[in-house]
Structures are given as C-alpha cells and as structure tokens.
Amino acid sequence: MYRFSICIFTLQKLYCYQKNLMDTIFINEKEILERYKSVQAKAHKGTQGHALIIGGSYGKIGAIVLASKSCLKSGCGLVTAFIPKCGYEILQTSFPEAMVMTDSTEKHIAAIEFDLEPDAIAIGMGMGQEKETQKAFLQFLKSNKKPLLIDADGINIISKNQEWFDHVPEKTILTPHLKELQRLLGGWESEDEKIEKAVEFSLSKKIIIVVKGAPTMIVAGHTVYKNATGNQALATAGSGDTLSGIITSFLAQGYEPVDAAILGVYIHGLTADIASKVMGYEAFIASDIIENLGKAFLSLRP
Numbered sequence: 156m157y158r159f160s161i162c163i164f165t166l167q168k169l170y171c172y173q174k175n176l177m178d179t180i181f182i183n184e185k186e187i188l189e190r191y192k193s194v195q196a197k198a199h200k201g202t203q204g205h206a207l208i209i210g211g212s213y214g215k216i217g218a219i220v221l222a223s224k225s226c227l228k229s230g231c232g233l234v235t236a237f238i239p240k241c242g243y244e245i246l247q248t249s250f251p252e253a254m255v256m257t258d259s260t261e262k263h264i265a266a267i268e269f270d271l272e273p274d275a276i277a278i279g280m281g282m283g284q285e286k287e288t289q290k291a292f293l294q295f296l297k298s299n300k301k302p303l304l305i306d307a308d309g310i311n312i313i314s315k316n317q318e319w320f321d322h323v324p325e326k327t328i329l330t331p332h333l334k335e336l337q338r339l340l341g342g343w344e345s346e347d348e349k350i351e352k353a354v355e356f357s358l359s360k361k362i363i364i365v366v367k368g369a370p371t372m373i374v375a376g377h378t379v380y381k382n383a384t385g386n387q388a389l390a391t392a393g394s395g396d397t398l399s400g401i402i403t404s405f406l407a408q409g410y411e412p413v414d415a416a417i418l419g420v421y422i423h424g425l426t427a428d429i430a431s432k433v434m435g436y437e438a439f440i441a442s443d444i445i446e447n448l449g450k451a452f453l454s455l456r457p
C-alpha cells in the first residue's frame with residue numbers, strides 16, 4: 156500500500172511537472188498580514204539586517220540611489236552600495252544614510268570585492284553589460300552564498316550565459332520586466348504560455364521569478380502568486396529599481412525569499428494606489444514610491 160501511494164505521488168508530480176500545472180494564489184491583505192512582521196520594540200540597526208546593493212554605471216547611478224533608498228525605507232538596518240568610482244559623491248550626497256564602497260574602475264564595475272557580511276545582496280540595476288562587468292558578475296556568483304536578488308543587467312547577462320545558473324543559490328529572486336523575461340525565456344505565444352514557461356524555468360533552476368507587469372506575478376515553482384496592488388502610475392523610470400530595493404530589504408530582514416517577494420511587490424504597488432488618489436498618474440515618479448512607503452506600511456496596521 157505504502158509503495159503504491161509513493162508510486163501515485165511520484166506519477167502525480169511527474170504529471171504536474173510535464174504539464175506545468177500550477178496553483179494560483181491571489182495576494183490580498185489577509186495573505187500579507189499573515190507574512191508581515193512589524194519592527195520589534197527592542198530592535199536596533201544590527202538586528203534589522205544589512206543589505207548590499209551592487210550596480211550602477213556612468214549615467215545610471217540613479218538606479219542604485221533609488222534601490223538603496225527604498226531598501227532602507229522598508230525597514231532594513233544598514234545599506235551598503237557597491238558602485239563604480241564615478242558614483243561615490245553622487246550617492247554620499249543624495250543619500251547620506253547609505254554606506255558606499257567603490258570599484259577601482261571609474262565608469263563601470265570591473266571587480267566586485269568587499270569585506271563585509273551582508274544578510275542579502277541585490278545586483279544588476281543600472282550595471283551595464285561591459286565585458287569586464289560580465290566577468291566580475293561571474294566571479295561574484297562563484298563566491299556568493301548570501302540570499303540574492305538579480306535585476307536588470309544582471310538578468311540580461313545571465314540570460315546570455317545560462318550555465319552560470321549553476322552558481323546561483325536556490326531561491327534566488329529574479330525580477331524581470333517583460334523584455335528581460337523574453338531575454339531569459341525566449342518568446343511565448345500567449346499569456347498562459349508565458350507563465351507556463353516561467354514555472355518551468357523556476358522549477359528547473361530552483362529560483363523565484365517576479366514577472367513584473369500589470370499585474371505582477373510571483374512564480375515560485377508550481378505556485379503562482381498574483382498581486383492585487385499597483386497601477387499605471389508605476390509606468391515610470393526607476394520603479395523597478397525601487398522594487399528591487401524593497402524586496403532586498405525584506406530578504407536582509409530574514410524573510411523567506413518567497414515572502415520577501417510577495418511583501419515587496421504588494422507594498423510597492425500600494426504606494427502607487429495611495430499616492431495616485433492625491434496626485435494622479437502622470438506626476439508620480441519613482442521617488443514618490445519611496446516617499447509613500449511610510450503610508451503603505453502604516454496601512455498594514457490593524
């Protein structure tokens with residue numbers, strides 16, 4: 156009987172795998188409140204997690220400013236940005252709360268070396284795809300063991316070098332927009348096929364894919380979480396960089412990666428829902444996501 160059950164179970168799994176059957180869970184406030192943990196009264200910056208944000212290049216240091224700010228504004232205790240030399244003064248001036256480490260190269264990242272023990276790392280925003288940067292990214296992947304989020308040029312680079320997934324830790328979060336998802340998965344014929352392919356990829360690489368869009372879906376193996384917040388106000392430069400910072404903040408605070416992704420996407424969308432009621436869609440920019448994080452967190456309190 157026991158062997159028979161095992162056999163049925165294995166066949167079911169095989170069937171699910173082949174057909175990429177999926178459970179869809181709709182993220183609502185109840186799902187969020189079950190996951191969200193408010194900051195403890197006796198917390199200090201050392202207990203709130205340390206995030207390392209790696210990326211930026213000449214002309215795209217703003218991506219790291221936005222990601223670092225949104226990270227610290229989502230409860231993380233410490234944020235260090237690792238950027239090319241040219242971004243040092245920009246970051247220290249525009250966001251003094253962040254610590255900064257620089258690459259020895261002026262305009263792009265060429266060697267990712269740091270002597271700290273972050274609780275989570277995000278890489279790729281504004282990073283570019285210079286040859287040296289790609290090499291540095293591979294060396295980083297080979298040595299990293301920390302919870303990881305890969306966005307933007309990190310996704311673009313690994314899409315062209317898929318054997319590098321051998322060095323990517325399980326439950327790493329990828330946050331592609333539609334174009335980046337195409338680079339990662341190749342094309343698709345329909346919305347259903349897009350998600351099926353994402354499920355297949357998530358299962359085979361053991362990663363979590365945040366399929367950004369309207370709505371955003373979080374694909375974690377066979378389970379697809381469909382987000383309910385956010386609107387067209389988010390169709391603005393840097394809103395994805397900001398999302399990466401928020402999710403990385405939750406990762407650094409010790410949330411399970413899937414919960415960090417779910418909470419991050421929900422809170423990110425909530426800022427737009429709250430702000431667009433008073434400022435409309437057009438005037439909303441990525442800095443307004445950061446500005447409205449406080450109200451979004453407050454709205455989670457009973």
Ligand SMILES: NC(=O)C1=CN([C@@H]2O[C@H](COP(=O)(O)OP(=O)(O)OC[C@H]3O[C@@H](n4cnc5c(N)ncnc54)[C@H](O)[C@@H]3O)[C@@H](O)[C@H]2O)[C@@H](O)CC1
Binds near residue numbers: 218333
């Ligand atoms: N202030 C900054 O420093 C900013 C830096 N950024 C960085 O700039 C680099 C390039 O990123 P991009 O995303 O602009 O370049 P990509 O080439 O990856 O994507 C842009 C292309 O994708 C299309 N696209 C994007 N989202 C889409 C969607 N949801 N549906 C259909 N088509 C879609 C666009 O129309 C465009 O053709 C990245 O490293 C990124 O992190 C951007 O985040 C913008 C802000």
Ligand SMILES: Nc1ncnc2c1ncn2[C@@H]1O[C@H](COP(=O)(O)OP(=O)(O)O)[C@@H](O)[C@H]1O
Binds near residue numbers: 367369385391395
């Ligand atoms: N019309 C929309 N409705 C809801 N969310 C949107 C809409 N347009 C964009 N977004 C969200 O904004 C973000 C854009 O990310 P991305 O394209 O990576 O921006 P960037 O690279 O400029 O920072 C994603 O989280 C996406 O889901």
Ligand SMILES: [Mg+2]
Binds near residue numbers: 306307332395396
């Ligand atoms: Mg982006």
